[in-house]
Amino acid sequence: MTFTITANSLVRDIVNELPKASDIFKKNRIDFCCGGNIPLSQAAEQNGLKVNNIIEELKDVFEKYENTEKNVDVWTDSDSYTIINHVINNYHRVSEEELTMLSPYVTKVSRVHGEHHPELIKMNELFYEFKKELLEHMAKEEEIVFPLIKQLADGTAPHPEEAIKMIVELEKEHDHAGEILRQIRAVTSDFALPADACGTYRLVYARLEALEGLTFMHVHLENNILFPRFLS
Known part of the structure; x- marks a missing residue:
């Protein structure tokens, strides 16, 4: 599986594809439930966050939990x-x-x-x-x-x-x-x-x-x- 999350990915779609992303969003006070129908870049901006930092956190989660057992x-x-x-x-x-x-x-x-x-x-x-x-x-x-x-x-x-x-x-x-x-x-x-x-x-x-x-x-x-x- 390839990491495909970008600044344009919708917050709700990110959680649907990577459920553990919810922990990152919760920590950063990003609403992934009612307010999840917006791009990650917009959600980050609303909370005064740098979208690239959020993407790096999401990538860490992806690598840790999605690729635990490759073989x-x-x-x-x-x-x-x-x-x-x-x-x-x-x-x-x-x-x-x-x-x-x-x-x-x-x-x-x-x-x-x-x-x-x-x-x-x-x-x-x-x-x-x-x-x-x-x-x-x-x-x-x-x-x-x-x-x-x-x-x-x-x-x-x-x-x-x-x-x-x-x-x-x-x-x-x-x-x-x-x-x-x-x-x-x-x-x-x-x-x-x-x-x-x-x-x-x-x-x-x-x-x-x-x-x-x-x-x-x-x-x-x-x-x-x-x-x-x-x-x-």
Whole structure:
């Protein structure tokens, strides 16, 4: 994918194509919802900002979040230490940031539109359940299980069978996280937008779907590449 955002790109189109751009706009007080039907250059001028600086920020977001995993296959030939560090830096940190940044949008949409779209109330509950479980899961990986996996890789694990049991536990936690994501997709009818969906509504659905993809890739690297090395 190529970065195509220019000063003439409409603010709303930028968010539609790159949902994470909303964080940049929010930080710079650029209205991407009701006032999003204007070029980026005009939005920047209205807020006393330099459009080139905004474009550079957007480019950083694009490169960080859109090109995280250019070729997953390369990890099959990487050592376990490298994979673990890659997962932490490109999935744990990114997921933590996204869960934090997305939370107020999810809360706002469910509060504002929940009366007429009760599925949003359930979506809100499922999102916060997923957030809690994933944060706890990632902390457990970093603090306990990943160090054990490194010991298994080095042949220095004092109790290999205990380390393997914990890997199996992680896989079960992955299954449960995947089930919550499945429920979010089901309750939102595959993130289908109603006719009255506002910009924030659209943003939440786009970022939830992106979070789903990020989580699936995270789990793929562990379940299908890292863990089998020690479970077989």
